[in-house]
Every structure is written in structure tokens, then in C-alpha cells.
Amino acid sequence: MISARQLEVLCAVIEVGTTSGAAEVLSVSQPAVSNMIRHMEDQIGLSLFVRERGRLEPTPEALHIAQEAQHLFMQQKRVDKIIMGLKGGTIGRLNIVATPSIGYGILPQVLAEFMKPRPRLQLSVELGSVDEIVERLVSGRSDIGLSITRPRHTGLSTRPMAEGQMVCVCPAGHELALSQQVRVVDLNHVQHISYAAHTPLGQMVDAVFVEAGIERRFFCEVRHTSTALEMAASGLGVALVDSFAVLGRHRPEIAIRPTHPRLPVTVHAVTSNLFPTANIAIRFQQFFSEFVQGATPPA
């Protein structure tokens, strides 16, 4: 019926007292205001102003309407702010599900930075296996999944977010730290921490040993790179971890060396095709990629 613009003009004229003044405030021409007022009066069938001595005097009705319109403006501003917030990702909710390797490794750092300009963003982080990631995504309970291994599932889309590789982590001063590059098969000669053969990381490492016709030997088996990293940092032995796990952290107690052969790992973002991806999730993907790009690569 009555437009927000009309109310805006009405209020401006009432506040300022003249059409010319209101026009200036609203950054439009004086006739625009004049026409709008007349049009409004015709439309609603009420006298809003009386022309007296060349001035406009608001009627009681006009004052009443203007008063009520304030509440409308409040709501309008509120909606606009919310839209801006959603667009900028400063409000809303981001539900992440990630593998523990990522969740204990790089994710906390990324999230810390991501949340800095978005204090009002609701955050949810779940850790789980690839199967659990798939389950949460297809059921719509999570907006985005983060995984090294790329789940194959109809209804899920994966995109590479960051390229990295496995690196060898050894206590500072360890014999393997003397060379610039660590041969994967050489790990058999030292006390080293590795991954179960049925895990994706274990299979990747195993492939190298199989290629070389050697059996992998390790004294300790863990599930997650973060665990392996902490054990290595504690001087327990040598470990292979993904480069993301050590990204951007200064750790004087450990040395980091690339491996031979190179074992590339990729962090994948996984989203559901069954539900629209939240804008904030898309932004988070971008942010994640840029964060990894910008972070100091492992020495």
C-alpha cells in the first residue's frame, strides 16, 4: 500500500519543515518531494499538510503516521544490517566437520584468524572419520567437510583447497636432520612413528615401501598426524606428518625435512549437493586457501 520511500519523504518534510529542506536532506530535487507528498495525499485520501502562508503545516494525522513509521525504519535497518552481515559472513553459523589430522592441526589456526573479523559468527567444529564426514554432510548437519582423503560419494562435491606434502619430523639434532632430504625407506633404520596400514596415510607410506620391496617397520602406530607430531616433538622418535600440521609454527625442538619420494597431500573441501552451500562456508573455503598460501611453508 504505502511505500517506505513515501514514509521517508513524509518524515523528512515533517522534521525539516519545508519541501526544499527535505529535498536537500534526501538529496533529491524540491519538486520530487512536492510531487511525492501530493501523490501520497491522493493515494491515502488524507490531508497530510495544510498550505499556510507559503509553508507546510503537518496535520495531526501526518504526525501520527510519521511516528509509526519510525518503527518501520528500525526494522528496515535491521534487515539491511542482517543482509550485510550475511554477505560479509560476520553473522550466521558455520558448521565444520573435519578429520582429526586437520582439526588438531591447521584448522585451529585458520579458524582463529577467520573469526577475528567475525566476532558474532556461530561456529561448530566436529571431528570425525571420512565416513562420519560424509554422513554429516549428506544429512545437512554440516556445511563443509575438510579431509585429506577425498570421499567418493554421489551428492558430495570436493574441491582441493591446499596442496602440501608429507614431511619428516625429527627431534632437533637427530641424525636424519643432517641431510636436506629424508628417504622414506630410511625411516626403517630409526625409531619411527607411523600410521596403521588401513588408514589412508598408512597406505600412502606403505606404497613407497612396497615399491622398494621393503617391509615398513615402526615402533609406534598412531592414527593422527597431530599425535605423531607431538610424539616426535617430545623426542620419542621420527614421524611423517603432513606439511599442514607444522604450518606457521615455530618449533625449535624439531627439524622438518622433505621426503623422497615426494608424498603430496591435498586438503579437500567437501560440500553437499543436496543442500545449497552457505555463503559463509564458501567464504571459509577461500579464506582457508589464502591462509595456507600465505603461511610460511615448512623450512
Place this chain on the structure above:
Amino acid sequence: MISARQLEVLCAVIEVGTTSGAAEVLSVSQPAVSNMIRHMEDQIGLSLFVRERGRLEPTPEALHIAQEAQHLFMQQKRVDKIIMGLKGGTIGRLNIVATPSIGYGILPQVLAEFMKPRPRLQLSVELGSVDEIVERLVSGRSDIGLSITRPRHTGLSTRPMAEGQMVCVCPAGHELALSQQVRVVDLNHVQHISYAAHTPLGQMVDAVFVEAGIERRFFCEVRHTSTALEMAASGLGVALVDSFAVLGRHRPEIAIRPTHPRLPVTVHAVTSNLFPTANIAIRFQQFFSEFVQGATPPA
């Protein structure tokens, strides 16, 4: 920034699920809805729907915005209702100031009818002399004044609202009731109730006696026609009252006769030129006129 219309379309599409359906609900064409959605997405830079299997799936952001928009719609409806109410005069406040003759006579009947379709209208009725009416109007405390005598005052406008005349009221069976018409000067011959010479009504009646070269004689002097009417109805004597005082009332105990000469009286509506007249006051004037027109004239 974002228009109410756009939000309306957004909500419709989300609720109905298809652009075609939303178009039907909104009574517009399907392309109109389609274009609006696209335009909105361009404008705010957010994906609101994902096109999937030929259908529209709202994004979480779209759902969030739609939710907030509901409050805006509430306010919009509220403002519209208020405007309608002001236009129809069902809300607002009507401040009336009237002379006692009117205030005790016809006004209550008129107001009773006027208020029936306007149960939420605030009403204020003050009674006072013509001077007091003037004072209240020029000070802006009353919206409209009702008076038989027409106040002369710069800043006040008067308009005739109802034409009537003085009528003679006598107890049923009174000798004057025998004739179809009562000569004013004949009142001197019966016990009659009249008005002080300094009052407008008194002067009007006096003028007839002066014209005839007769001195007015009466046994009782009152100020208001309503008092005179009640006294006459009680059988105390004969009185001249304005025709409005007996308008629309069946009173078997009294007889009403026109006078000779005719003594016309007019109810005037008085409004201030210093303030805009409230729409409700204008409507009341119209209503008053029509009420008097439509009411059964005194027999």
C-alpha cells in the same frame, strides 16, 4: 537498500517452493518473480537459491533473511492499518468543545451514532461559552467547536452545519398546542420559560417583542435550551427551544409547534486556522450535517 517488495517475493518463493507458485500467490507473472530474484541476488551479492533439478532450493542465507523480513511485514501492516484507521476515523482523538445547548441537546445523539463504527476513537467533549470555545480553539486544545452563535475571531473559521429554528415546546394538551403555529408574542400570555436578555437566544426572542413594541414577560429564566426543554416537559410551562434540542426524540408529554415569526437558528462548526484541522474533525462535521438532515424534523 532492499525493498519490501523484494522481501515479499523472496518469502513467497521460499514458502511456495516454486517461482510459478509464488507468482500465482502474488498475482504476477512467473518471469516477474524470476527476474526479481535474480535482481536481488545481483544487488546484495548473495546466492539466495540454488537451481537444482529445475527447482529452487533456498540457501541458509535466504532463509535467514526471510525470517527477519517477517518483522518488517508486521510493521508495514501496522502502519497501513493506522493509515486506514486515520482515514476512516476509527482511530485518533476528537476534541470537541460545544455550547451547553448543543452539548446537552443534540450532541450526545450525534456522538452515539458517530462512535458506533469507531470504537477505538478517543473522544473529548468540553462545554463552554462562546468565549471559552474561542479560547480552546485558538490554543489548539480542541479540534472543533460547535455553537449556535457564530464567533467572530480572526484565526477561526465557521461553517454552518445545520439549519433549524426555534420551536415552541408546550406540555401536551396545553392551550398553545391547539394552534398549528405559535406567535412568539403570545408567550407573554402564558407561563413561559425564557432566556436572559444578554444571551444570544434571549436577544433573538427579545427582538421579536421589540419589533412588536411589547415587553417580554416570563416567569422563569434559564441559560440553556436543554433546561428549558426539561422544564417544559415537566409541565412547568411553555418554552422556546431550538429545533435541534428535540430532534429525533419522541416525547409524548410535549407538543412542538413552529413559531411566528420564524426564528432561524444555525449550528456552526468552528475550527482554528492556526492549526490544521484533524481529518476526524472534518468527518465529524460531515456526519453531523448528515445526521441532522436525516433525522426526523420536529412535528
Place this chain on the structure above:
DNA sequence: GCATTCGAATAACATGGCATTATTCGATGG
């Protein structure tokens, strides 16, 4: 008393938002 000034109204015209109809494209289902 007359010119100036200020504000409102009007005229004539431009533009963009939002609508229309007609048509095409893509997916789904018998």
C-alpha cells in the same frame, strides 16, 4: 510601493523498476 527572496507548485520530460507476453531450455516421468 515595489523589488527581492523564499518556498511551493506546475509543466515537460527522462529513466529505471517492475510488470507484461511469448518463447526457449532443462529436467522429470510415463
Place this chain on the structure above:
DNA sequence: CCATCGAATAATGCCATGTTATTCGAATGC
């Protein structure tokens, strides 16, 4: 494979809202 349904696109129209230029009326000041 075709019929159907829904969305998108194209071509177009109208009206709300804006513009500039001008006029009109009232108040003001010399």
C-alpha cells in the same frame, strides 16, 4: 521418446520517481 513442468530469457510497456525550468504567492526589506 515425448509430454509436462518449472525456470530462464527476450522483447516490450507502464508507471513511480526523478530531473530541469518556470511560475505563483507570500513575506520581507529598502
